[in-house]
Amino acid sequence: MQKDKSGKIENVVHPNEKLVKTHCSYCGMQCGMNLRVNTVSNKIVGVEPRYDWPVTLGKMCPKGVTAYQQTNHSDRLLKPLIRDDASLKGTKEGFREASWEEAYDLITTKFKELQTNYGKNSLSVYSGVSMTNEKCYLTGKFARVGLQTRYIDYNGRFCMSSAAGGFLRSFGVDRGSTLPWTDIHETDCIFMAGSNTAECHPTSMFRVWAVQERGGYLIVVDPRETPIARRADVHLDIKPGTDLALANGILNLLIQNNYTDEHFIKNHTNGFEETKELVKLFTPEYTSEITGVDPEKIIRAAELYGKAPNAIVMFARGIEQQVKGVDNVSGYTNMALITGKIGRPKSGVATLTGQGNGQGGREHGQKADALPGYRKIANPEHVKEVSAFWGIDPSEMPKPGVSAYEMFGLMEEKTIRGLYLLCSNPAVSAPNLNYVRKVMKELDFMVCADFYLSESCEFADVVLPTTTWSEDEGTVTNLEGRIIKINKAQEPVGESKPDWQIQIELAERLGRGKYFSHLKTARDVADEFRGASKGGYADYFGATWDKIDKQDGVFWPCKSEDDPGTPHMFLDKKFYHPDGKAKICALPYRPPAEEPDEVYPLRLTTGRVVYHYLSGNQTRRIKFLNDMCPEPYVEVHPEKAMEYGIEHDEIIRLYTRRGQAFYKVKITEAIRKDTVFVPYSFGHDESINLLTIDALDPISRMPEFKACAAQIEKLEIKKVL
Amino acid sequence: MKQRLYIELENCIGCRSCLAACTQCGGHEERNRNYVYDVNPFVNRQTMPLMCLHCVNPACARSCPAQAIQIHETGAVLSALVEKCIGCQNCTIACPYGIPKFDTEQNLMYKCDLCIDRTKDGIPPMCASVCPTNTLQWLTEEEIEMKQKQFNLDNGKWTASMKLEGETNVRVNLPGILQGVTKLF
Numbered sequence: 001m002q003k004d005k006s007g008k009i010e011n012v013v014h015p016n017e018k019l020v021k022t023h024c025s026y027c028g029m030q031c032g033m034n035l036r037v038n039t040v041s042n043k044i045v046g047v048e049p050r051y052d053w054p055v056t057l058g059k060m061c062p063k064g065v066t067a068y069q070q071t072n073h074s075d076r077l078l079k080p081l082i083r084d085d086a087s088l089k090g091t092k093e094g095f096r097e098a099s100w101e102e103a104y105d106l107i108t109t110k111f112k113e114l115q116t117n118y119g120k121n122s123l124s125v126y127s128g129v130s131m132t133n134e135k136c137y138l139t140g141k142f143a144r145v146g147l148q149t150r151y152i153d154y155n156g157r158f159c160m161s162s163a164a165g166g167f168l169r170s171f172g173v174d175r176g177s178t179l180p181w182t183d184i185h186e187t188d189c190i191f192m193a194g195s196n197t198a199e200c201h202p203t204s205m206f207r208v209w210a211v212q213e214r215g216g217y218l219i220v221v222d223p224r225e226t227p228i229a230r231r232a233d234v235h236l237d238i239k240p241g242t243d244l245a246l247a248n249g250i251l252n253l254l255i256q257n258n259y260t261d262e263h264f265i266k267n268h269t270n271g272f273e274e275t276k277e278l279v280k281l282f283t284p285e286y287t288s289e290i291t292g293v294d295p296e297k298i299i300r301a302a303e304l305y306g307k308a309p310n311a312i313v314m315f316a317r318g319i320e321q322q323v324k325g326v327d328n329v330s331g332y333t334n335m336a337l338i339t340g341k342i343g344r345p346k347s348g349v350a351t352l353t354g355q356g357n358g359q360g361g362r363e364h365g366q367k368a369d370a371l372p373g374y375r376k377i378a379n380p381e382h383v384k385e386v387s388a389f390w391g392i393d394p395s396e397m398p399k400p401g402v403s404a405y406e407m408f409g410l411m412e413e414k415t416i417r418g419l420y421l422l423c424s425n426p427a428v429s430a431p432n433l434n435y436v437r438k439v440m441k442e443l444d445f446m447v448c449a450d451f452y453l454s455e456s457c458e459f460a461d462v463v464l465p466t467t468t469w470s471e472d473e474g475t476v477t478n479l480e481g482r483i484i485k486i487n488k489a490q491e492p493v494g495e496s497k498p499d500w501q502i503q504i505e506l507a508e509r510l511g512r513g514k515y516f517s518h519l520k521t522a523r524d525v526a527d528e529f530r531g532a533s534k535g536g537y538a539d540y541f542g543a544t545w546d547k548i549d550k551q552d553g554v555f556w557p558c559k560s561e562d563d564p565g566t567p568h569m570f571l572d573k574k575f576y577h578p579d580g581k582a583k584i585c586a587l588p589y590r591p592p593a594e595e596p597d598e599v600y601p602l603r604l605t606t607g608r609v610v611y612h613y614l615s616g617n618q619t620r621r622i623k624f625l626n627d628m629c630p631e632p633y634v635e636v637h638p639e640k641a642m643e644y645g646i647e648h649d650e651i652i653r654l655y656t657r658r659g660q661a662f663y664k665v666k667i668t669e670a671i672r673k674d675t676v677f678v679p680y681s682f683g684h685d686e687s688i689n690l691l692t693i694d695a696l697d698p699i700s701r702m703p704e705f706k707a708c709a710a711q712i713e714k715l716e717i718k719k720v721l
Numbered sequence: 722m723k724q725r726l727y728i729e730l731e732n733c734i735g736c737r738s739c740l741a742a743c744t745q746c747g748g749h750e751e752r753n754r755n756y757v758y759d760v761n762p763f764v765n766r767q768t769m770p771l772m773c774l775h776c777v778n779p780a781c782a783r784s785c786p787a788q789a790i791q792i793h794e795t796g797a798v799l800s801a802l803v804e805k806c807i808g809c810q811n812c813t814i815a816c817p818y819g820i821p822k823f824d825t826e827q828n829l830m831y832k833c834d835l836c837i838d839r840t841k842d843g844i845p846p847m848c849a850s851v852c853p854t855n856t857l858q859w860l861t862e863e864e865i866e867m868k869q870k871q872f873n874l875d876n877g878k879w880t881a882s883m884k885l886e887g888e889t890n891v892r893v894n895l896p897g898i899l900q901g902v903t904k905l906f
Contacts, residue, residue: 012839014747046745049850060851065741188905198734202853209732209854213871213898215905227734227766231899307906610736624741638763648763669764 009051009058016040019048020489024064025130025469026613028176028353028479029203031056031064035470035489044071044470044490054552055181055480061202063613066622070468071490075452075621077465078494082106089459090441100495100505103462108509110445110461111147114418121398124151124407124416128423129159129361130614131499132474132486133540134522136357137372137529138500139422140365143398145390145515146507150398151416153368155424157404158431160358161367161700162320163351166329169699170337170583171569172576173537174374175481175556176359177350178342178569179312185210187346189217189308191301193243193332194318194706198227199610201316201352201479217304221246222318223605224635224677225670234301237672239292240605241592241707243319247331248589249287250302252279254338259306261340268573269337271584278586290589292672305335310346317354318607321705323593325697330585337584343570353479355614356469360477363538364529368401372529373536382536389532390515403701405430405694411439422449422466422499427456428615428683431703432694434659449499454617455683465496472498473522475540475548482553482567483543500525534559537576592707593695596674600656600709602640603672606680606688607706616681632686634663635677636712641667646714653713654678659690662719676710724859726835726849726891727868728772731898732856735759735768739848739857746836746847754800754822754833755848767896770856772848773798773820773833775890781832784815789830796890797835806830865892871902 011019011034019034032053036046047068049058080103081095088094098106114122125143129136136154143152156164160176167174184190185207197204208228212218220232221243229235238246254260255276265272284295291298305311313336319328333349341347353359365372365386375382377400387394402410408430410416419440430436440446440459448460457463471492477483492498497505500522507516519525526545534541542558543565551564558565575582596603611629612619619625634654636646646652648667653660654676662685663678671677678688693708735757743753756771779798782790789805790812792798801812801821808828812821821832836846845859852858860868 010842010844012747012842012844048745049847051850058845058850059853060738060742061736061853062738062741065738065745065851198736198854202734202736202738205732205734205853206855213902215902217904225765227768230766231731309906610734624744628737667763668766670766 011048011051017045020487021050022470022487022489023476023484024060024356025067025070025618026063026356027201028355028358029056029201030356030476030478030484031060031203032058033060033064033067035068037489042490044068055478055482056203059203059206062611062625062628063619066624068470069622070618071470072493073621076493077451077453077463077496080465080495081463083461086461090437092453092458095463103464104506104509107447107462107506111418111510114444118417120148121150122416123147123149123418123420124411125149126404126407126419126421126424126426127152127154127366129154129156129355129357131357131361131423131469132472132476133357133360133364133483134474134525134529135499136361136366137364137532138503138525140372141390141515142503142507143366145392146503146510146512147420148396148398151401151407151410152366153401153404153407154361154366155404155426155429156355156358156362156367157701158321158429158703158705159317159354160320160351160362162325162697162702163329164362165326165697165700166333169326169585170330170333173569175569176353177480178348179345179350180482180555180567181207181480183346184208184312187211187216187310187312189219189304189311191219191305191311191313191332191335192228193221193315194320195314195316195352196222196224196226196228196318196607197352200354200608202610204352217308219301219304223672223675230670234297234304236293236297236301239672240603240675241322241704242291243322243328244324244331244587245282245287245290245589246293246298247328247334248279248282248587249284249291249298250305251275251331251334251338252282253284253299253302254306254335255279257302257306260338264340265338265584268575269582269584270579271586272338275334275584275586278588292674306339311341312347313349314352316352318706320351321702322707323695323697323704324590325702326699327585327587327590331587334584337582343573345568348569350479357476359479359481360475360483363477364533368403373533374538375536385535386532392515403696405696405703406701408436408439411443417444419443419446420449421446421456421460425454425456425615425617427454427459428617428687428689429680431689431692431705432658433687433689435694449502450617451496452617452621455615464502465494466502467492467496467498471496474526475543475545477556478553480555482555483540483548483558484553485545485548498522593704594693594707594709596709600711602710602712603675604654604656604691604708604710605675605677605706606692607677608681609679612679612681614681616683619681629679632663632679632682632688633666635666635668635671637671637673638667638669640673641665644712644714646712651715651719653715654691654710655713656691656693656708656710658693661685661688661690676712680705724843724861725865726772726775726846727858727860727865728770728891728893729856729858729898730769730894731896732854733757733768733770734854735766736853738851738853739770742847742851747838748834752831754831755820771818771820772857772891773835774818774893775835777888777890780815780817781812781821784811786811793837793841795837795841797837797840798832799834799837800832801830803829868894
């Protein structure tokens with residue numbers, strides 16, 4: 001690996017410029033960067049590497065390099081927008097600029113009217129985790145104390161909720177990585193399942209390659225030969241939606257071939273015997289039958305992971321966005337628990353968090369069932385603690401709500417009539433979009449807060465202009481569980497405001513000012529938030545901004561001012577279940593909700609490309625990124641293409657039981673013959689989520705984005721997109 | 722301490738961050754000056770960067786009738802001098818890698834100058850600074866020697882540029898580095 005040159009490389013500072021150190025706005029890597037700010041115009045003008053950031057050493061992917069272009073982009077929303085003609089919902093048409101006062105007045109009137117007529121719970125908040133912990137925390141408080149509704153949830157249901165559910169079950173705690181990223185290049189074997197790491201978390205790659213350069217091994221589980229799978233020692237080319245069988249199969253081999261750590265199992269885990277019995281069924285041949293992976297490759301993968309002195313099991317949405325996402329997480333985590341490859345440096349389990357604050361954003365109370373510090377609304381003690389902190393009576397705390405996708409069901413049946421949407425773009429990112437878009441259109445009243453006019457804004461009555469990440473400050477928790485600081489580089493563009501300020505001003509107008517008016521700055525929110533997390537197991541109390549700056553971030557839990565934080569979890573072999581033990585889970589295999597059949601014989605899977613982030617609302621507007629990938633496409637194996645008589649670049653109709661779309665064919669041998677792939681970051685008619693299935697994991701309520709049945713139709717008349 | 726651009730072709734994932742970062746260098750007028758190719762997109766996802774190798778005796782400069790292409794004391798082959806370039810494109814044709822790009826509006830060649838604003842002070846060029854995979858690295862002679870020993874390829878082609886256009890200031894490691902690695906277990 002290129003050696004850590006921390007502090008040895010100076011930055012270039014151009015004339016009339018200064019550098020503001022911060023992190024990227026996009027994925028969970030939260031790469032360190034310096035924003036270049038012109039000292040005459042006080043505007044962000046570019047980016048300079050942050051060589052001394054220990055996780056990424058100045059490295060950035062193309063999204064990171066161009067992230068600065070978001071701030072002063074010509075598409076920025078500069079003033080609130082109001083649409084008077086509701087018949088234009090679902091389009092960009094009919095908006096007029098308004099003052100904040102007019103927008104606030106309208107929202108206050110409508111919200112009060114709905115709550116008077118239909119009860120407090122007729123309003124809902126749908127949030128996201130591409131924003132600071134402070135904003136995520138305040139959004140939870142805004143919903144429960146400001147709006148007094150039970151219906152709040154967030155886009156992590158489409159992202160991290162399966163990992164969270166799996167970790168909670170296996171470890172009793174949900175910190176996305178049990179070890180810091182700076183350990184990765186020193187491990188001996190990486191088992192990477194369902195992660196297109198090179199495109200989704202590119203700055204992890206120099207550490208991954210370093211493992212191989214040292215003579216270590218890389219095992220990749222993916223239906224496609226992605227750029228990371230291309231160089232893997234073993235590529236397990238799995239059928240989408242069958243991960244649990246593979247996990248059980250490998251577990252069986254690890255047990256049969258005595259790669260287990262008996263001492264660790266006995267002293268630090270429960271559930272081994274039961275699991276051992278269950279996985280006996282999963283011989284390499286049986287596992288191969290379900291997963292489509294050659295038995296020899298499964299045997300080799302188990303041998304390499306079993307033999308490795310140190311190994312890290314890693315995974316991402318590929319295994320998590322399934323109806324058994326939680327089981328897949330616990331299933332692969334079992335590998336580390338039966339071999340004892342956890343709770344020490346260079347070994348452990350990690351999920352690659354999708355969104356910038358996917359970790360912190362799920363811990364502090366914008367999840368339907370959660371309160372700050374990862375407390376639970378169903379736990380009366382937790383409700384008492386948080387109520388006391390907020391100064392409300394425990395009886396006033398709303399009950400648990402429902403998950404993000406399930407909120408659309410309540411909107412359809414008019415239980416929910418109003419929506420406050422922020423930091424998310426479900427009109428692109430939700431599954432089964434024909435249904436979701438219809439429901440959003442029929443809402444009585446919808447507010448959308450964003451810094452661009454996203455596809456979801458097109459369904460709103462009022463659009464509120466927010467700031468980008470570079471115009472506000474606060475903390476984010478990266479994919480390691482490291483709390484880091486986002487710094488403000490310029491004043492907000494136009495009349496845009498940070499989400500926390502908008503929510504405080506709305507709460508005041510709704511007569512709830514006494515719970516919010518003391519918060520004047522982002523720092524005030526931060527201090528309140530740290531206090532609210534105190535005593536929860538995601539305890540941020542000791543993670544002050546000063547300490548974050550001094551230590552290059554603070555790993556939670558961090559309980560007091562003199563606690564340096566916890567880079568490695570479970571070093572004392574103490575897990576977070578009441579008896580201190582981890583749980584090895586016996587998990588019977590279940591197939592995907594929709595298996596291919598004669599009418600829909602293909603397996604459709606979706607994912608990202610390196611140039612786009614989530615729904616693409618930001619990255620599609622950045623010229624460099626959009627030039628590189630301006631439109632979606634469908635990847636098809638050449639043999640399958642031959643069967644359908646379709647050619648490279650030909651436009652075909654791809655359809656499922658839920659919807660259809662027209663895509664250019666991209667022929668590649670780097671995909672399974674029975675599988676097609678479409679990137680999901682595109683809007684309107686190009687959204688692959690028009691086709692995806694809304695089957696949900698019973699625990700995490702994660703939709704099965706990664707596997708459904710589809711069919712291709714060759715078009716009689718050539719279509720031009 | 723002399724440092725060189727070092728290219729580990731096998732590491733490339735095709736993210737084109739190097740191209741995005743190229744635009745960020747002070748003297749680059751927000752235009753990128755290098756290339757990343759899909760090697761065989763119908764078969765696999767292998768990609769490779771094509772960067773200026775900064776030849777010691779560069780064909781581009783030799784072919785320039787106007788002496789517009791200067792060589793910096795660090796060895797970097799600079800972009801055409803605006804006041805001298807006559808827009809003949811000899812350099813683009815002469816370069817065995819086709820590196821010099823041409824601006825038809827300004828009738829002017831532009832090429833990689835190895836971020837001379839940075840590298841003259843020992844600061845890595847933008848492409849090697851951001852490269853998420855260590856395909857592009859900024860290394861000392863000693864570090865490059867260690868790489869050569871570590872990967873110990875027996876095909877004698879450790880630097881690709883030897884056969885193509887004489888000695889280059891940039892060092893290239895061809896795909897296949899892992900062939901020379903001894904496995905840990």
